[in-house]
Amino acid sequence: MTxxxxxxxxxxxxxxxxxxxxxxxxxxxxxxxxxxxxxxxAMTWVGAFSGTRLVGFVQVCWDGGTHAFLLDTAVDPAEQHSGIGTALVEAATTEARAAGCEWLHVDFEPHLRHFYLDRCGFRPTDAGLIPL
Structure with missing residues (x-):
C-alpha cells in the first residue's frame, strides 16, 4: 500500500x-x-491517504511564536503499526520547524508512551493539567 x-x-x-x-x-x-x-x-495539518481514502491525520496548533502543539494524531485501526503515525508526526515536526517554532509539545496517554518517546523522539517533561 502506498x-x-x-x-x-x-x-x-x-x-x-x-x-x-x-x-x-x-x-x-x-x-x-x-x-x-x-x-x-491550526498552524497546519497533515493527512495520510491511501489513494483517496483518509487513513491518518495530525494537526499542529501554536502560540504564534516558538511553541507548537501536536493534536489529534489518528490512524485508522486497520492501518496502525505500519509507520503512518510516525510519518505524520515527522511531517508535523518539519512543518513546525519551518514555521520557526523551537518547541513541539505533545500530551499522550500512558499506552502511547513508546510511540511518542521511542518512535517519534519526544522526551518526557513535567506538565500540569486542570480539568475544565
Whole structure:
C-alpha cells in the first residue's frame, strides 16, 4: 500500500470525523466541524491517504511564536503499526520547524508512551493539567 502525506488538504468534516471516531472509539455519526476549527486554530495539518481514502491525520496548533502543539494524531485501526503515525508526526515536526517554532509539545496517554518517546523522539517533561 502506498501512503501519500498531504499538508493542509481540503478537509471533509464527515470523513475526518469518521476517521477520528474509528481511531478513538467515538460515535461515527457525530460530525465535528473540523474544517472551521482547523482554519481558525491550526498552524497546519497533515493527512495520510491511501489513494483517496483518509487513513491518518495530525494537526499542529501554536502560540504564534516558538511553541507548537501536536493534536489529534489518528490512524485508522486497520492501518496502525505500519509507520503512518510516525510519518505524520515527522511531517508535523518539519512543518513546525519551518514555521520557526523551537518547541513541539505533545500530551499522550500512558499506552502511547513508546510511540511518542521511542518512535517519534519526544522526551518526557513535567506538565500540569486542570480539568475544565
Amino acid at each position: 501512503i501519500t502525506l498531504v499538508t493542509r488538504f481540503p478537509v471533509d468534516d464527515a470523513t475526518l470525523s469518521t476517521l477520528h471516531a474509528r481511531a478513538f472509539g467515538g460515535d461515527p455519526a457525530v460530525v465535528t466541524p473540523w474544517a472551521a476549527r482547523l482554519s481558525r486554530h
